[in-house]
Ligand SMILES: Nc1nc2c(ncn2[C@@H]2O[C@H](COP(=O)(O)OP(=O)(O)OP(=O)(O)O)[C@@H](O)[C@H]2O)c(=O)[nH]1
């Protein structure tokens with residue numbers, strides 16, 4: 001008897017449609033879990049007097065897709081405030097990869113997310129959310145604005161549409177698999 | 192698998208926040224708890240009578256496989272607290288844990304089945 005968990009992170013700037021994407025493909029309405037954060041200056045070994053210190057709450061939304069009787073895929077949306085890097089680390093650890101949502105009206109708001117996954121070598125795809133139909137930019141313009149590596153897939157999506165969100169997920173899993181195959185194939189042959 | 196900590200332009204006040212260090216049953220949450228929020232657990236057929244009510248409530252939620260994140264969401268418990276409590280329950284034999292996400296990141300076979308599952312949706 002075993003049960004395996006698989007994670008995918010849904011990231012992007014504030015209000016780019018992360019929760020909407022999770023909701024459109026999840027088999028349950030998105031759930032919210034909270035983390036209470038406290039100022040790091042307290043020091044990790046000091047558990048006394050925490051009440052008096054500054055705390056803040058960060059919420060994350062997630063959904064689930066049952067893949068098979070023993071595999072469940074969890075989709076975690078990053079917190080709206082992308083300043084809480086600690087939470088990103090927790091979400092990204094062990095994840096297949098990430099979908100970085102991009103709002104063409106505010107391309108720069110997803111720059112931090114692109115940078116985050118790129119630096120860590122975590123596979124990701126960019127999903128440009130067509131908020132209001134037509135978009136003023138071409139793929140190339142978006143790629144250069146986000147300084148995207150040419151190998152990073154870019155898809156257009158409507159986060160409210162299940163098939164569209166599904167396609168973004170499939171593109172990510174294929175991309176992650178292709179990267180794994182390249183790695184496996186590039187193992188240097190012993191002289 | 193370890194991660195470098197963020198060294199970017201994070202000068203904001205929020206950058207100084209970390210999860211509240213919790214104390215549950217005399218235990219503090221390990222900063223590097225191996226229990227991932229996506230890890231699923233299930234109740235084992237064990238008598239829960241000596242358990243405190245908050246713990247019994249968690250075990251009840253685990254009649255079917257459920258992730259740490261879902262337990263936290265349904266019981267309105269902060270994640271760090273949920274993790275320590277679930278950790279305690281696993282250690283004491285009330286819950287069994289499934290395979291965490293971390294181990295499968297290089298498993299092409301698993302990714303293949305995830306892909307097939309998504310295509311079937
Ligand atoms: N027209 C249109 N509206 C969308 C689309 N995706 C999301 N929205 C709307 O945009 C708003 C923000 O979407 P959310 O899914 O809450 O965005 P988010 O990234 O989770 O936001 P935060 O968690 O606050 O950062 C909501 O009002 C959505 O209904 C889309 O593809 N098209």
Ligand SMILES: [Mg+2]
Pocket residue numbers: 018019020061077080
């Ligand atoms: Mg959201």
